[in-house]
Amino acid sequence: MTRRDTVFDALTTAVAVLLVLVSVLGPPVNAAYAPAGLAAECATLVLLPLRRRAPLTVAWLVAVVAVVMTVTEFAVPGTVVRGGTTPWIPLATTPFAAYGAWAHGGERRHAWAPVAVLAIIAARPWAPSGPMVTQALLLTAVPGLAGLYVATRQRLVEQALADQRSRLAADLHDTVTHRITLIVLRAGVLGMSARDADTRAAAEDMRASGCQALEELRELVHVVRADTAVPSRSRAPAPELGPLVAESAAAGLRAELDEDGDPATVSPMLRRTAHRIVQESLTNVRKHAPGAEAHVRVRYRREAVHVTISNTAPARVGDPALAGTGSGTGLHNLRQRVELAGGTLDAGPAGDGGFRVAATLPVS
Template structure:
């Protein structure tokens, strides 16, 4: 569009006598007018080959000048006019701004300067000295390069500022990541130092009490206390491992799942207390890394606990699908039996089971959805990555 606009302006200006048009145009004048239009249309290629455009317009201007003098084949109406078309202004802008196509910027700039100097000589016609023609010719070929140098310097400045801002953003992100990693390590150390020692003592004392107690009730209570302490230690190892974020092998005994039949045992326990529960497992459980297996175990345990509290008489289906990329866990229960309510058990919880479970699932970069089902029941569904690296146990 710019090339067409300049072509129309130059054609109109030439016919109106603003450049080289003779008073009585002949065949040669009309041919030159057509060649001028083609030369002006070459502006369409000023971005790809700016030097070519300068050469084309310079060659046309030189041809007109030579035909007018010394050949005398063309007699312009006004010898005091600049015979170069107005398109030369835009053509002179290109070589210093669009510097592609050369082996180096320095070489490109040197070539552009030489081409513009020759272009200026052709437009100013120093072999026919005229203050007006030389002044206008210099302005024609100087305004474009000056604007080109200004916009080129501005573009380089904006690019440098953009790169500096991006580098600062990357550095800020790296600093934030480092601070986050240091904070996670500090939290892991605090949990290890403050909590693990006390819980370990509790578990050891409970084990000693189980061995020395004389009555069966005390031994049973001590065993339950010891088992709860061991389970707390295992959960703490999970959290410490996730916080440290250092890879460890899945063969570490501290990172094995609660048991190979952990989910089956949960389902059996639930069925034994009067909650009909069905377990469906698809795929190979070995595809899930230890942390994912424990997270799925705790999700099912929390869901079954909630069913026993809030939906007595309901039937439960636990569906676990193991894939190479994801593990999908779904626990769905029907509506509670008619006339059944949670009773005192419903008031024993803290109400934080689902939120805490959601946070644990987010720690392993999983997603969870929990809500009421259309049939009056309740469902919990979670999608977990099959592999999550954990740190070496600190316990």
């Protein structure tokens, strides 16, 4: 929930409470509701904070209170209201309940019933009059239509964003796939025509890496397009963190890997995301913290994968030319990738002069 929503909810509650206080603190001769009616009003006020999380439930509960008020007033006139034109519904909460049922309810068609009950009781069709019908429309239909407009507008905006994201994903897939496919094919030709074993091995590694990149791209496109048919099993093998850390150690970075849990229980896509986080973090350590020690900690849990990469302060001055390479958006891109997987990523300086990257990737 955004800050604007929080402010709006606070104002909603304040207005509803103010409407009740007007009846309670005003002169008894002008009080619209009798004690039983005021009790019903106050009872429904506690429902307002729930109107976003359970809008239909709140609407139905307010409708039930209105039915009880109506039955009571029929049985013992004057028990609920004092004035003849006062609606037999919880006046302070009905507009907000009608609005929430349409604006926040998952199934909009289910909002018709409770709002219709409130509208009928407020209009009193058994004793119709122009003021009563107008009052009923203002208390139920107008807020309900406003909620329907807000919900429809939000749905159209989300659909437009989803369509735009789908088009971008398709363009990305077509363009990058074409280039990587050419690399894979040429690597295959090179491997077949090369005479020495080292060249053939390098070409095969290039071909395998290209195939893996194509598979990862396919999965990422599914995520970007919010596709529900994401393959549960990938043909490309999930990369291991051990060789990645070993490569950094061979390049002169003192790195240590600490894994806890079974990586096989995690989807290949999450393992690739964790691999990418560790890869980018170790690259940054080599570029910006020469002589530092890095510690990679990964925890595979049932609910999430926790990845933490921390390094000590640099032991010597770095190479400006090396530090200036790259686009400078590595961490930003990582954060976007983690958020696409539904996770969070925090990165920033550590207290000992080093740097720390921590990510949480939900398994679900």
